[in-house]
Amino acid sequence: MIKLYSWTTPNGRKVSIALEEMGLEYESIAVDITNDQQFAPDFLKISPNNKIPALVDGEQAIFESGAILLYLAHKTGKFLPPVGTPAHWEVMQWLMWQMGGFGPMVGQAHHFLHYNPGKLQYAEERYHTETKRLYGVLNKHLGGRDFVGQDLSIADFAIWPWAARFDYHKVDLNDFPNVKRWYLALAARPGFQRGYVQPIDVGSIPLPI
Numbered sequence: 001m002i003k004l005y006s007w008t009t010p011n012g013r014k015v016s017i018a019l020e021e022m023g024l025e026y027e028s029i030a031v032d033i034t035n036d037q038q039f040a041p042d043f044l045k046i047s048p049n050n051k052i053p054a055l056v057d058g059e060q061a062i063f064e065s066g067a068i069l070l071y072l073a074h075k076t077g078k079f080l081p082p083v084g085t086p087a088h089w090e091v092m093q094w095l096m097w098q099m100g101g102f103g104p105m106v107g108q109a110h111h112f113l114h115y116n117p118g119k120l121q122y123a124e125e126r127y128h129t130e131t132k133r134l135y136g137v138l139n140k141h142l143g144g145r146d147f148v149g150q151d152l153s154i155a156d157f158a159i160w161p162w163a164a165r166f167d168y169h170k171v172d173l174n175d176f177p178n179v180k181r182w183y184l185a186l187a188a189r190p191g192f193q194r195g196y197v198q199p200i201d202v203g204s205i206p207l208p209i
């Protein structure tokens, strides 16, 4: 059976949501990154960058959430349109947008605004401004659409768990109505709800007022 090594963070939830939506059986293994379990020698063998998520499927071990999402999409033939179609590249470009921007920049916003407030005003402003800029880009894209791609895809699985931390990066989803509509619609899916509470349940999906 597939083994998912993960923790209760956006990057971990991307993969548990994907596994749930794909209907794949998996064992969810908690790697408590607040207690340095990501540095355990056995974990470093499958995730040499000492980060969750990582996945083992038989002989295949794989780390980096974007690579794992692509692996699962290729394995199942689900949630990624065929290579060579415009729909495929639309999903890929938004997946890369998340991996290169919406994850790293919003992650920095969490570091300065949520975990270390008041320590460095310049950094707080820089990452808050960039986070809101990225929300603006996503909000514009989602105008008149239900999903990031033409249908539900690994791009939604990648982006949504980061938006679920809107309170950490101090974004009011009411300022981004298309993002809010998309966020709430996906939050209502049983697959997202099951994936959100992996590998341990620390509370249900946050809903904006």
Ligand SMILES: N[C@@H](CCC(=O)N[C@@H](CS)C(=O)NCC(=O)O)C(=O)O
Residues within 6 Å of the ligand: 009, 010, 011, 012, 033, 038, 050, 051, 052, 053, 063, 064, 065, 066
């Ligand atoms: N680019 C990586 C980022 C993974 C990542 O930042 N994971 C964090 C939790 S969300 C982590 O494991 N941090 C532990 C550490 O840095 O020691 C991915 O998308 O998989």
